[in-house]
Amino acid sequence: MKMKKIMNFNKLAILFLVMLVAMSSCTKDLDITPQDDQDLLGEDFFATETAYKQLLAGVYANLSLTGVDGPGSSNIDGLDAGTSQFGRVLLYLQTLSADEMIWSYENDPGTREIQRNIWNADDPIILGMFGRTNVTIAFANNFLRETTDEKLASRNVSDATKAEIVKYRAEARLLRAMSYYYMMDLFGKANFTTEADAINAQPAAYNRQQLFDYVESELKAIEGDLADPKTNEHGRADKGVAWMILAKIYLNAEVYIGQAKYTECIDYCKKIIGGGYSLATNYLHNFMADNNTNSANNEIIFPLISDGTYVQNYGPTTVMINGSVGSLELNGAPLGVSAGGWGGALRLRKQFVQLFDASIFNNDSRNTIIKGSRPIDILDISDRDQGYILEKYSNATSTGGFGVDQTFVDTDFPLFRLADVYLMYIEAHLRGGAGASPADAVSYINAIRTRANNPQNNLTIGDLTLDFILDERARELHWEAHRRQDLIRYGRFTGGSYNWAWKGNGTNGIALPAHMNLYPIPSASLASNPNLTQNPGY
Structure with a gap:
């Protein structure tokens, strides 16, 4: 059963933990800091030593679940599940804002502003991301407060459980650091608290340099x-996840702190590559309902859990699979959802489609674009018959079956995977990082191309340019919540050097001002923490 993916807990245990910790958090104004942690987490809760693993499960569960009353509920006051599920809002801010995806239903709160790049500080999706990451931080802080040496000693916790809690604490700290990483990337600043801060103290505001330093030192x-790579339970973090976040911050360090750290990026890419991971035998295995057990299990470094029975959510894979059903094609059955899906909710922007124009991509397994008789241009976003559709994600299994539910999919979202590491290694080498082997760089790109059944799988080092790698990242990693970050690193998200359909609310795209490389701090968050200041331009 797929529920084994969430640390072997049943549904009630996970939902109970989410409820328990959520109720001990102040979420009304999105200044997410725990209230008195003994109000609900009294000593009775810790009567059995399994409570510590359950409490850790609540931290993880916040990455997939939004509330305690089913997939449509939210434990953040004032935000619904669709604008506060971690993976979904991350996908929107990193992918919907760029050149790969269009969402048809612009009456859905915040989506119109994100995909047309006309957002402001009151956008609910931006607020959802800021709030959800703060919830993870609060949950992690709460776990760390409950697992100090003093508290464990007072509860007469066994030495065996204490040894496990050392690992649990490291995982909680990693999830907190990952939250600060995304805040650094998306907002450039954050409310900052740790377990050392007094409960209900006014959070400090950390800038990008402070967040970078913290994430680096903490990891x-x-x-x-942390557990060695690939030795932890599925869905739990290990050394590979820590190395991946470090590699990411080093690859983007020039954006974050104005310093090149490509050598450090290469160093951590090499650690990951040496960690026992391997490319899935089939590219699409990474995006199927059994990606926890098929060959993708060796490639995915960290997933966001989805499960049609126990972890139902309106997260990124549920959205993308139901949304990939075309209004004309009614192709839901092969994807493992209802035949009509969500009626053409998602389509492709022209510029992404054109990355697969060359004939060498005709049989590339990454090319799951369906053209039919559709026009390539989307001149009216509400016309679901305009623009091509994509079948990258599915609720089907590699063995011919399907997920257990026709709406809420079993497909985990691959937040980090090995192919990304290969491409980061190559890019960091091309940008001047030391310590990479040109022969290895060539080997990695050709492995990606070979796995994709692309006939151009004999590239040489002379073929590898930064522009090539940017395009290859889109072909390999589209709809995986990386694109905005990539375009910013290449200087092509804002400005007018590269425009795409509906960029800046222009049919053919217009230039964006530079301040839009960061999202605004939500108005509600500014109101709740006077230490925060708004980003320039908003």
């Missing part, structure tokens, strides 16, 4: 306490 500090 290095916990490395020794």
Whole structure:
């Protein structure tokens, strides 16, 4: 059963933990800090030592679930599940805002503004991301407060459980650091609290340099306490996840702190590559309902869990699979959802489609674009018959079956995977990082191309340019919540050097001002924390 993916807990245990910790958090104004942690987490809760693993499960569950009353509920006051599920809002802010995806139903709160690049500080999706990451931070802080040496000693916790809690604490710290990483990337600043802060204290506001320094030092500090790569339970973090976040911050360090750290990026890419991961035998295995057990299990470094029975959510894979059913094609059955799906909710922008124009991509397994008789241009976003559709994600299994539910899919979202590491290694080498092997760089790109059944799989180092890698990242990693970050690193998200359909609310795209490389701090968050200031331009 797929529920084994969430640390072997049943549904009630997970929902109970989400409810328990959520109710001990102040969410009304999205200044997410725990209230008195003994109001609900009294000593009775810790009467059995399994409570500590359950409490950790609540931290993880916040990455997939939004509330305690089913997939449509939300434990963040004032936000619904569709604008506060972590993976979904991450997908919107990193992908819907760029050149790969269009969402048809612009009456859905916030989507019109995100995909047309006309957002402001009151956008509910932006607020959802800011709030949800703060919830993870609050949950992690709460876990760390409950697992100090003093509290464990007072509860007479066994030495065996104490040894496990060392690893649990490292995982909680990693999830907190990952939250700060995304805040640094998307907002450039964040409310900052740790378990050392007094409960209900006014959070400090950290800028990008402070967040970078914290994430870097925190991940290095916990490395020794994390499980080795691929030795933890599915869905739990290990050393590979810490290395991946470090590689990401180093690849983007020029954006974040104005310093090149490509050598450091290469160093951590090499650690990941040496961690026992391997490319899935089939590209599409990464995006199927059994990607926790098929060959993708060796490639995916960290998933966001989805399960049609126990972890139902309106997260990124549920959205993308139902949304990939075309208004004309009614192709839901092969994808493992209802035949009509969500009636053409998602389509492709022209510029992404054109990355697969060359004939060498005709049989490339990454090319799941369906053209039919559709026009390539989307001149009216509400016309669901305009623009091509994509069948990358599915609720089907690699063995011919389907997920258990025709709406809420079993497909985990691959937040981090090995192919991305290969491409980061190559890019960091091309940008001047030391320590990479040109022969390895060529080997990695050709492995990606070979796995994709692309006939151009004998590239040489001379073929590898930064522009090529940017395009290859889109072909390999589209709809995986990387594109905005990539375009910013290449200087092509704002400005007018590269325009795409509906960029800046122009049919053919217009230039964006530079301040839009960061999202605004939500108005509600500014109101709740006077230490925060708005980003320039908003």
